[in-house]
Each structure stands twice: as structure tokens, then as C-alpha cells.
Amino acid sequence: MRIMIADCSAVYQGRLSVQLPRATRVLMFKADGSVLIHSDGGSYKPLNWMSPPCSVSESTVAGVTELEVVNKAGETLSIMIHEVHADYDHALGVDPGVIKDGVESHLQKLLAENLDTLGYGLTLVRREYPTAIGPVDLLCKAAGGGTVAVEVKRRGEIDGVEQLTRYLELLNRDPLLSPVTGVYAAQEIKPQAKTLANDRGITCVTVDYEALKGLDDPSMRLF
Amino acid sequence: MRIMIADCSAVYQGRLSVQLPRATRVLMFKADGSVLIHSDGGSYKPLNWMSPPCSVSESTVAGVTELEVVNKAGETLSIMIHEVHADYDHALGVDPGVIKDGVESHLQKLLAENLDTLGYGLTLVRREYPTAIGPVDLLCKAAGGGTVAVEVKRRGEIDGVEQLTRYLELLNRDPLLSPVTGVYAAQEIKPQAKTLANDRGITCVTVDYEALKGLDDPSMRLF
DNA sequence: CCGTAAATGTCGTCG
DNA sequence: CGACGACGTTTACGG
Incomplete structure (x- = not known):
């Protein structure tokens, strides 16, 4: 360089x-x-x-x-x-690159493995469930028979609510899935996003990444 | 440094x-x-x-x-x-900073001065029309009597459609403005954004910045 | 200081 | 290669 x-x-x-x-x-x-x-x-x-x-x-x-x-x-x-x-x-050589931990995909994976965090009796259909307008982060079956679509974000802002709303609108047209309800999961949810979500019947869940990681990794457990 | x-x-x-x-x-x-x-x-x-x-x-x-x-x-x-x-x-001193030209605000200004680009018979009410949830880029009166809200972007993606939709929802509650229709103006509009906009009755207009600039600046005109 | 929207966004992924 | 969404987004601008 x-x-x-x-x-x-x-x-x-x-x-x-x-x-x-x-x-x-x-x-x-x-x-x-x-x-x-x-x-x-x-x-x-x-x-x-x-x-x-x-x-x-x-x-x-x-x-x-x-x-x-x-x-x-x-x-x-x-x-x-x-x-x-x-x-x-100065000649630097090729860089070995960075190692990241704690991005959205990790949070999504942890939530998929700990669905109880999001609600009782949920069963995972699949992560990144594909639709015409993009993939739904987590698609789950509810105990009662309906479907739950989960949007995962690190920081929950208004955009995520809009995104989930679009998915819900589309998914609810499918008789095999309907009724589909929404869950907005994030480490932090902004007040405006929470208000809009509630307005639209979307459940907000604030998740603790570190706690989930502890649940997930046996070596991190206290007992 | x-x-x-x-x-x-x-x-x-x-x-x-x-x-x-x-x-x-x-x-x-x-x-x-x-x-x-x-x-x-x-x-x-x-x-x-x-x-x-x-x-x-x-x-x-x-x-x-x-x-x-x-x-x-x-x-x-x-x-x-x-x-x-x-x-x-090395001591560098304070930098005088950058001078930019061609960002969204310029496009907005040019469009405000050339409303015909967006549709016939529009009259500007004001740029950056303030609402409770943020400013509308251009608010116009239509020849027929209604109102037209214009969202201007350099690159038209799905977020801008959501943004305009929120504004339209709010503006349409105002009897002095209603009915309010939307125009999405950008130098380039992505397919998904166009689809969503059409779905919601929003008109998409692709604008040519250089051409507008030519219209605006007499010294650039050919005749 | 919070909230919103723009950005020469950049960066990854997936089709 | 284009479309799409995440990003330690960062940055600028208002209230």
C-alpha cells in the first residue's frame, strides 16, 4: 500500500x-x-x-x-x-479477514433453537421460508393450528414492522397457512416500531442474545 | 495524524x-x-x-x-x-470539507420547478411539507381538486414506497387535502418497488436528472 | 438527545 | 450480473 x-x-x-x-x-x-x-x-x-x-x-x-x-x-x-x-x-500481503459473532443470522439461529422464547407450543417449519417478496426469517406452526411468521432484527425499527406486515398479508392468502400471525423479535425495539406493531396485531418480543447463547451452549450453563 | x-x-x-x-x-x-x-x-x-x-x-x-x-x-x-x-x-490541520452536487435535494428542487414532469396541471403547495411523521418531499394541488404527494428518491427502492404510503395514509385523514394520491419519482425504480407502488395505486415516474438540469438552466438549452 | 431519512452508502447472499 | 436485505451501517437534519 x-x-x-x-x-x-x-x-x-x-x-x-x-x-x-x-x-x-x-x-x-x-x-x-x-x-x-x-x-x-x-x-x-x-x-x-x-x-x-x-x-x-x-x-x-x-x-x-x-x-x-x-x-x-x-x-x-x-x-x-x-x-x-x-x-x-509498504507491502502488507493478503489479509486473513475478520471473524464476526453476534449478527442477525446468529440471533435467528438461536431463536430457531429456542422457540419457547417467542411463545408456547411453536414448532419450526423452516428458517428463511421463501415467498414471492422475499424470505420470512422463521415460519412456525402454532399449537392451536395457525401459523406464526417471525421477523428477527438486531435493532427493531419501523422498517422491520413494514417488512413483516407485507409477509403476513401475503402468507394469509394461503389457505394452508392461514391464519398467520406475526412476531417481531429483536434485541431492542424502538417505541415507534412497538406502537405500529401493536396497532397491527403483531407481537413484540425483546430477546437477550447473551442469555440465549447461554441457553444454547451447555458449557455456558451454570448447572 | x-x-x-x-x-x-x-x-x-x-x-x-x-x-x-x-x-x-x-x-x-x-x-x-x-x-x-x-x-x-x-x-x-x-x-x-x-x-x-x-x-x-x-x-x-x-x-x-x-x-x-x-x-x-x-x-x-x-x-x-x-x-x-x-x-x-503528520499535522494536517482542519479540512475545508466537501462540496456536493446532485444529491436528492437537488433532484427535489428541480422537480419542484418542473412539475409537468410528474403530471399535468400540478401546482406546488410546498417542498418538505411537514407532517407529524416527517416531511413530504413535494405536496401539490391537482387540476381536478385533489392533492398529490410526491416522494423523491435518487434510487427508488421498496422503503420509499412504504414511506410514501405512510404519508398518504395520514394526509388522507385531512379533509382539506383529501383525496390525496401518491407519485413516486426517482432516477431509477426497482421492480419490487414498482410492483408494490402499483399495488397501492401510487404512480411511478422515472426522471432524468441531466435532462431536468438542462431544462432548468437556460445556459444549457440548445435554443 | 431522540427520531427520521439519505448515502458516491458498502457488503454479503442468493437467484 | 442484478436484486434484496443487513450493517458495529454512518451521517446529516429537525424537534
């Missing part, structure tokens, strides 16, 4: 136009061709960038170096380098 | 858990306290990071330096530095 500290200005022309006035910034050129322009603040998002795959061409006019980065969609990032304060290059 | 090239491993513990196995990476420490861990690929998103505001503490055990980055929510990013290949520091 090449890292430059440089006095530069830049223009991105693509899905929109973004201009960067002249200032000192950090330029990162990654092995895959991608380019990031960082300032000394903000967050992890660069001021301007080009995602791979893309190609870089260089030209110099009157002591000013211009880098033209282009991707396949024809988007361009043009960087004018007025002065270079530092220029480093 | 401090930039290190180092052989490191890292663990984030917060909203979820992310582990980074040992490898050579780029560490960026920004002036506002934020930390980024970049590999030599991917895109602008770091493998791991901590957003500001946060604080860093350092300790060394058996030649291994551990950096512990903590934010207010109690999320932690712990970086074990096994070997430092390079360590640079």
Missing part, C-alpha cells in the same frame, strides 16, 4: 459531483487499485474515494501531478497534487 | 464481536481520537475501527503493546501490536 501526505485538491464525477478544495490530506492507494482521501477527522469514511476495480493514470503539468482514477461505470476521481509532504510504500 | 504499519491483531467488542487475526496492517490514529485499521484491499471501510469520541490507553507486556480504545457506550477496540514496521506523524 502506498500512503502519501500531500497538499491536494480533488473532484469526483459519478453518481454525483463532489469537490475537495486544496488542503493537506492523506492519500491511500491500495493494492487492488482503490484510492482513499482522508482528512484528520470525521470517521472512517474518506472525504473522497474510488472503489475497486479501477485504474489510475498519472500526468504532470507545470509541477502539478494529476492522478485520474476511473472505474468501469465511467466514474472518475481526479486528484491534483500540489505538494508532496511524504510518500511511503 | 499518526499512521503506523504494524503486525497486529485486534478485537472489537460492542454491538457485536469482531476479531482480526494477526497480520500486517495500516493503523490510522486521527486527531479526533478515532482509530482505523486498514488492510491492503476491500474498499474504504476499515477492517475494524472506533469512531469518535473515544479515548485510547496504552500498555506494554512482554514486548507487545496493547492499545485499548473505548467510547462512551462502553464499546472497546483492543489492538495488540506485535511489531511496528513504520510509525509516521
Whole structure:
């Protein structure tokens, strides 16, 4: 990876136009061709960038170096380098990547294995039950005979309620499944989402990921 | 900004858990306290990071330096530095920031000035018409007497249809506005969004930003 | 500080 | 390759 500290200005022309006035910034050129322009603040998002795959061409006019980065969609990032304060290059090698734990799919899996958390007498039909408008996270049979569709989210906001509502509308047209009721399960459910869900007869369940994990993993049990 | 090239491993513990196995990476420490861990690929998103505001503490055990980055929510990013290949520091100063053109608000403005694009005989009531559940992008009077609510998006996906549906539901309760119909305007509308919109009697309009811009700006006109 | 909506969103998965 | 949903989404903007 090449890292430059440089006095530069830049223009991105693509899905929109973004201009960067002249200032000192950090330029990162990654092995895959991608380019990031960082300032000394903000967050992890660069001021301007080009995602791979893309190609870089260089030209110099009157002591000013211009880098033209282009991707396949024809988007361009043009960087004018007025002065270079530092220029480093290091070989990093291929990264082994990240290992994640605790995302929605894990929560979904744990809930599927512990349906009691969601209500009594539920039997799993399947996870990711396919429908024309997308997969339902968990489809279950209720003890009473009807069906229960479960939408799982890490953070329960209003979008999830809308999503589940669409599924319920569709599933209830199927006489083999009807009546279908909904359960909205999340580690945290926002008040507005809860209100909308209740309004539509959807049950909200707040789940504790750590507790579920403990239930699931015998080595974590206290007794 | 401090930039290190180092052989490191890292663990984030917060909203979820992310582990980074040992490898050579780029560490960026920004002036506002934020930390980024970049590999030599991917895109602008770091493998791991901590957003500001946060604080860093350092300790060394058996030649291994551990950096512990903590934010207010109690999320932690712990970086074990096994070997430092390079360590640079540069003062960048405050960045003047970016100038953008072509985002949704511009599209909204252009559409407000060219309502014919959306349908015949529309008169603008106002942009960002306020309601209890958020602002409607464009509220218009129809020639026939009713009201038209317009939702503007750069890319029309299903969320926007839900958003507009909520507005329509609310606006139609107002006898001064009713009947209110919906128009979904975007540079590109996804099939599922179009299907759902049609299902709900919402008109979809695909708009050409460049053409609108040409209409709007006399200097761009051909005649 | 909460809530909503936009984003050059990016990233994975599945068809 | 496109569509779709999750994301440590992040970020900006109002009340």
C-alpha cells in the first residue's frame, strides 16, 4: 500500500459531483487499485474515494501531478497534487479477514433453537421460508393450528414492522397457512416500531442474545 | 495524524464481536481520537475501527503493546501490536470539507420547478411539507381538486414506497387535502418497488436528472 | 438527545 | 450480473 501526505485538491464525477478544495490530506492507494482521501477527522469514511476495480493514470503539468482514477461505470476521481509532504510504500500481503459473532443470522439461529422464547407450543417449519417478496426469517406452526411468521432484527425499527406486515398479508392468502400471525423479535425495539406493531396485531418480543447463547451452549450453563 | 504499519491483531467488542487475526496492517490514529485499521484491499471501510469520541490507553507486556480504545457506550477496540514496521506523524490541520452536487435535494428542487414532469396541471403547495411523521418531499394541488404527494428518491427502492404510503395514509385523514394520491419519482425504480407502488395505486415516474438540469438552466438549452 | 431519512452508502447472499 | 436485505451501517437534519 502506498500512503502519501500531500497538499491536494480533488473532484469526483459519478453518481454525483463532489469537490475537495486544496488542503493537506492523506492519500491511500491500495493494492487492488482503490484510492482513499482522508482528512484528520470525521470517521472512517474518506472525504473522497474510488472503489475497486479501477485504474489510475498519472500526468504532470507545470509541477502539478494529476492522478485520474476511473472505474468501469465511467466514474472518475481526479486528484491534483500540489505538494508532496511524504510518500511511503509498504507491502502488507493478503489479509486473513475478520471473524464476526453476534449478527442477525446468529440471533435467528438461536431463536430457531429456542422457540419457547417467542411463545408456547411453536414448532419450526423452516428458517428463511421463501415467498414471492422475499424470505420470512422463521415460519412456525402454532399449537392451536395457525401459523406464526417471525421477523428477527438486531435493532427493531419501523422498517422491520413494514417488512413483516407485507409477509403476513401475503402468507394469509394461503389457505394452508392461514391464519398467520406475526412476531417481531429483536434485541431492542424502538417505541415507534412497538406502537405500529401493536396497532397491527403483531407481537413484540425483546430477546437477550447473551442469555440465549447461554441457553444454547451447555458449557455456558451454570448447572 | 499518526499512521503506523504494524503486525497486529485486534478485537472489537460492542454491538457485536469482531476479531482480526494477526497480520500486517495500516493503523490510522486521527486527531479526533478515532482509530482505523486498514488492510491492503476491500474498499474504504476499515477492517475494524472506533469512531469518535473515544479515548485510547496504552500498555506494554512482554514486548507487545496493547492499545485499548473505548467510547462512551462502553464499546472497546483492543489492538495488540506485535511489531511496528513504520510509525509516521503528520499535522494536517482542519479540512475545508466537501462540496456536493446532485444529491436528492437537488433532484427535489428541480422537480419542484418542473412539475409537468410528474403530471399535468400540478401546482406546488410546498417542498418538505411537514407532517407529524416527517416531511413530504413535494405536496401539490391537482387540476381536478385533489392533492398529490410526491416522494423523491435518487434510487427508488421498496422503503420509499412504504414511506410514501405512510404519508398518504395520514394526509388522507385531512379533509382539506383529501383525496390525496401518491407519485413516486426517482432516477431509477426497482421492480419490487414498482410492483408494490402499483399495488397501492401510487404512480411511478422515472426522471432524468441531466435532462431536468438542462431544462432548468437556460445556459444549457440548445435554443 | 431522540427520531427520521439519505448515502458516491458498502457488503454479503442468493437467484 | 442484478436484486434484496443487513450493517458495529454512518451521517446529516429537525424537534
